[in-house]
Amino acid sequence: xxxxxxxxxxxxxxxxxxxxxxxxxxxxxxxxxxxxxxxxxxxxxxxxxxxxxxxxxxxxxxxxxxxxxxxxxxxxxxxxxxxxxxxxxxxxxxxxxxxxxxxxxxxxxxxxxxxxxxxxxxxxxxxxxxxxxxxxxxxxxxxxxxxxxxxxxxxxxxxxxxxxxxxxxxxxxxxxxxxxxxxxxxxxxxxxxxxxxxxxxxxxxxxxxxxxxxxxxxxxxxxxxxxxxxxxxxxxxxxxxxxxxxxxx
Numbered sequence: 001x002x003x004x005x006x007x008x009x010x011x012x013x014x015x016x017x018x019x020x021x022x023x024x025x026x027x028x029x030x031x032x033x034x035x036x037x038x039x040x041x042x043x044x045x046x047x048x049x050x051x052x053x054x055x056x057x058x059x060x061x062x063x064x065x066x067x068x069x070x071x072x073x074x075x076x077x078x079x080x081x082x083x084x085x086x087x088x089x090x091x092x093x094x095x096x097x098x099x100x101x102x103x104x105x106x107x108x109x110x111x112x113x114x115x116x117x118x119x120x121x122x123x124x125x126x127x128x129x130x131x132x133x134x135x136x137x138x139x140x141x142x143x144x145x146x147x148x149x150x151x152x153x154x155x156x157x158x159x160x161x162x163x164x165x166x167x168x169x170x171x172x173x174x175x176x177x178x179x180x181x182x183x184x185x186x187x188x189x190x191x192x193x194x195x196x197x198x199x200x201x202x203x204x205x206x207x208x209x210x211x212x213x214x215x216x217x218x219x220x221x222x223x224x225x226x227x228x229x230x231x232x233x234x235x236x237x238x239x240x241x242x243x244x245x246x247x248x249x
Contacts, residue, residue: 074115
């Protein structure tokens with residue numbers, strides 16, 4: 001596996017909504033994320049400790065044991081009011097997730113201390129706002145958040161075992177929280193109805209990829225340890241916003 005890495009095509013935070021409308025995706029660097037949220041980077045980095053205690057994902061159909069995760073759901077109203085939703089299963093139709101679609105997956109809930117953090121709440125509100133900006137009208141958003149750690153304890157880890165995909169939502173946000181001792185994990189974004197594509201590797205913590213799920217397909221390539229027998233990991237936060245309720249309702 002090649003260790004070459006292409007730098008992400010960063011977008012200024014003031015141009016985020018416009019880039020989504022024009023290209024279907026945008027990438028903010030960590031400084032841009034902080035400017036967009038109006039918070040110091042230290043507040044975001046303080047969330048990372050929660051990724052050290054994620055329970056195993058018991059639903060992987062490829063037989064792997066490389067993924068741990070937590071899950072939480074919220075609503076964000078047009079006036080930016082954020083409300084938690086009682087813990088619920090994550091569900092996707094088979095047409096969007098051929099590997100794990102059509103099944104209720106009950107993941108461990110995110111920690112109360114995490115979702116109570118003002119910086120966490122600000123992030124959810126801003127993702128709701130940019131979803132409304134992308135669609136051109138304020139509205140209520142149904143938000144799912146997933147904390148992931150992909151490790152290389154078994155030799156290889158797959159961030160997207162379902163392959164290149166859409167999620168069946170309006171907006172997808174993928175934040176790199178950290179990576180250690182790995183190669184791979186390249187992000188790939190393709191037009192859903194075209195030939196244009198982009199590939200890059202997110203390496204700086206709190207680099208943020210934002211996608212218009214109706215227009216682009218995305219995936220992340222497998223990761224391997226930098227040294228044979230070594231143990232590495234890649235931590236991400238994935239947030240989806242959907243206007244038509246939670247999938248599976």
